[in-house]
Amino acid sequence: MSGPYDDGAVHMLEAILASVLVISTLVMVNSYTVRHVNDGGNGLATLSSDILNLITYRDNSIEHPGLGFTLSSMEQWNNSSLALGADIEKMLPAGVYYHMATPYGTLGNIPAERARGYSRPFIAYSGFGHGTGEMLDCKLVLWRA
Amino acid sequence: MDEAAFSVDFAAAYTIIAALLICIFFMATNAISSGFTASYSDELKPLVGQVGDLLLKSQGSPEDWYMGPSSALNATGIGLSDGHPGVLSAYKVEGLYFFNASALKNMLGLDDMEEGYGLRIEIRSLDGALSRDLGYPLPPDTMDVCKSERIAIVKEQDGTSREAAIAIYLWRKNVGAV
Numbered sequence: 001m002s003g004p005y006d007d008g009a010v011h012m013l014e015a016i017l018a019s020v021l022v023i024s025t026l027v028m029v030n031s032y033t034v035r036h037v038n039d040g041g042n043g044l045a046t047l048s049s050d051i052l053n054l055i056t057y058r059d060n061s062i063e064h065p066g067l068g069f070t071l072s073s074m075e076q077w078n079n080s081s082l083a084l085g086a087d088i089e090k091m092l093p094a095g096v097y098y099h100m101a102t103p104y105g106t107l108g109n110i111p112a113e114r115a116r117g118y119s120r121p122f123i124a125y126s127g128f129g130h131g132t133g134e135m136l137d138c139k140l141v142l143w144r145a
Numbered sequence: 146m147d148e149a150a151f152s153v154d155f156a157a158a159y160t161i162i163a164a165l166l167i168c169i170f171f172m173a174t175n176a177i178s179s180g181f182t183a184s185y186s187d188e189l190k191p192l193v194g195q196v197g198d199l200l201l202k203s204q205g206s207p208e209d210w211y212m213g214p215s216s217a218l219n220a221t222g223i224g225l226s227d228g229h230p231g232v233l234s235a236y237k238v239e240g241l242y243f244f245n246a247s248a249l250k251n252m253l254g255l256d257d258m259e260e261g262y263g264l265r266i267e268i269r270s271l272d273g274a275l276s277r278d279l280g281y282p283l284p285p286d287t288m289d290v291c292k293s294e295r296i297a298i299v300k301e302q303d304g305t306s307r308e309a310a311i312a313i314y315l316w317r318k319n320v321g322a323v
Binding site: 008011012015016019022023026027029043046047050051053054056057058059090091093 | 153154157158161162164165168169172173176194197201202229230231232271293294295296297298304306308
């Protein structure tokens with residue numbers, strides 16, 4: 001059954017296969033270039049700053065407690081921290097998670113093992129209302145899964 | 146028969162090679178240009194961050210620049226903060242309409258003789274009550290636009306507060322590829 005026609009068909013198959021391999025390699029290189037360049041940036045640093053400003057300076061209420069109010073005492077932390085955490089979650093874009101550590105406890109999800117994130121330490125004053133008046137070492141971590 | 150087979154073979158191989166070369170050319174061009182174009186966008190990140198900080202954390206100079214067209218146009222700087230970082234005055238947000246796209250860009254420190262930058266600011270409250278678009282329209286189909294998303298509170302004079310998302314787009318005109 002072998003002959004010049006069979007040889008031609010084999011060559012065509014080889015050419016098609018080679019074309020597919022080269023094109024798939026180029027597609028991979030092409031997509032890698034774009035993804036690599038777009039992946040960087042300090043968006044989480046800016047976002048963490050904006051979130052802290054927002055929860056620090058917004059008007060305080062039972063439904064939407066401010067940071068100073070929530071950290072004014074252990075009792076207030078127990079009462080308001082869940083509402084504060086729910087508000088922070090609403091501010092996060094899809095795929096971004098938060099973890100806030102305070103002397104009274106933590107909020108959010110602990111960052112995964114190899115998660116890329118940004119950690120912003122801050123000091124909160126617990127002098128709101130009848131607060132204790134202490135300076136509290138806290139930390140807000142934003143991370144992507 | 147051999148000559149005919151050679152002709153068919155040759156024509157098919159030639160077609161495949163030609164198609165392959167065309168694909169390689171376009172994909173290589175795209176890979177190179179998209180890499181460069183995305184790097185143009187990355188280079189603008191510090192600048193778009195400064196513009197965002199200026200809007201969200203500064204009150205402007207003078208602080209009452211938003212009182213009327215003349216005070217706005219004579220201002221040396223504009224900022225939307227009502228005194229606290231991230232808390233914006235609704236009056237100042239409306240005051241942005243005293244500027245056209247070019248003047249807005251200049252007031253935010255993007256003054257350039259060659260008109261090299263494009264700027265667009267979109268302010269949307271999360272409850273949908275506030276929606277403001279300022280600056281130039283976004284250039285269609287370009288990849289070199291740098292976008293910065295910020296969050297803040299817009300405070301009305303009656304004390305009503307609205308959480309808002311502020312999107313700032315910055316790009317260089319005549320740079321990058323589609």
